[in-house]
Amino acid sequence: MRKLVVIAFCAAMPLAAQDQPQGSQPKPVPAPTLEKPGMAAPEAKSEKPAKPAAPKPVNPDAGKTVEEIIARVNNEIITRSEYDKARQTAVEEAKSECQNRCTPDQLQTDIEDRQKHALRDLVDQSLLVQRAKDMGVNVEPELIKRLDAIRTDNKLASMEELEKAVSGQGMNWEDFKNNIRNTLLTQRVISSEVGSHVTISDEEVSKYYEAHKGEFVRPEQVALREIVVSTEGKKPEELPDLKKKAETALKRVQDGEDFGEIAKRLSDGSTKSQGGFLGIYKRGELSKELEDKVFQMKRNQLTEVMETKQGYLVLQVLEHYDEGEQSLAKVKNEIMDKLYSARMEPAMREYLKTLREQSYVVIKPGYQDIAGGGGSEIQEVSATPEVTKSKKGHKKFLLFGKRSGSASSFK
Template structure:
């Protein structure tokens, strides 16, 4: 057997690398893949090999720590996989197509659960103090600022004359705005009754934005001309600019810091394992 790399005398085969590589690129569409040149593919493969080495190091550490995985845990994971198939036969066919035996699948899952356990152990060592949370809040206040937003609908037509006629119908209360948008608007939001959802300043063309932000909830604009044609805008809801207090932002900050610290802890752990390991590259 040809090993492309060895980690403490445990080999990673070129088949393993190729299989993991093909699995990774299957998530990309053809356009993204056709843009990859030879050096990008080599770099991608090198990253995957690094990942396989990291997993091998985690697995060896899990063995060293004698981490036990029960059959119940393994079967639970197999049941989760089976849930993605419409029948047991379809599941078995998928195993055959991928050249995986049920025993191999069990072994792969056991290995993955052992690695997960080691990673979880590393993550659980993280702690974040209130002082750190407050410091992050004070240093990043601007990122928590929620900008003024408008929730609007619009009707877009080609001529000013048609827009004025529709506006007259709306002002006289002869028709519902959303129904009229479905019937008459030529904009892409017509099927949803002209619904544009919430938007902030800078997301729409200036004439449209100025009109939309000048309205109060329930108000309908005069006819507004833009490069797209003639619009009638209805403001459904408005949210003023808002800066959340520390207590409101605390959970969000905690999640951000935890994510950062967990990644740092895992990187440090990998570096330590690599320093203590004998890694041989055979290419």
């Protein structure tokens, strides 16, 4: 079965794990399902009294599914299998984002960096999702829209067909939905609790521009976005409908819809998750035909539907930079993004640090270094049953010990 195409929130992400705005979120997995041990068969009756048989040793884990727990975040757990899946997702995300734009060494460095933070990111996501629930955040309407967009992108007639397609790729439907739900919850918390408090004034933008004018002396360049309707592997009789799809996308943008949103929904290109953003190009970096066309265009102008070897293409000139020092008006959004990102990252780490200090975050010995770093409150605990730890304002709960009827352990 062909792999489903999933629209992402922050970056491109495989169907098995949806993205967040700045990165990839691992797929939450339910706590291990445990089976009750089988009962011993009754002994056969005998007319003569028989000497009682010596009791056989009983394996307490017989018939149970054993999962290694490597972290507990309040009353939620993170298992080794979730961590392994997050590390694999990191590889897939790095390869997807790097596509022909990185050297092998750069790709490997990116993979190692993402994998290094995989457990920390799992802990962070658990904290954010729990915070969203505490805040009473409801993302069900957005979840329905997101699922419907995935269904549409994959040309499926109904939600039942989408469920079958997801299940056909070895994924649990409820887990699939919950993964998207958690990403939406995480986004909402970040926006409300962190992003809304990070503001950039026009004065700050102007001050940065005046102090860094050298950054904005450039050759003539164009920033481009694309919508691609692929024709690769298609039959000749399918081409008219595909061209019509590209023309429909163009018409919707011309009628006022956002180019980036249309690209996310309708484009088949690898840039769809970034709203179709291709990059910034100087003269000589595009084919002669495209260069002659786009370098004559102004900001926000659109090409007609163009036929290429890969499919039908629509381009938008997001910005046209003249040669020389760029005006503040042309680079204002660029400066705002740079200043916002510079403030958002430390604000986010500080917010997550606060969440950790207000929570029980316990990491299995041997995993602490990759679970938090910095000043995060990461505590080590032994695997002794019925160990509890209390903190002011929070209820006690079991830490890594076995619960009655549970086979989750450090084994």
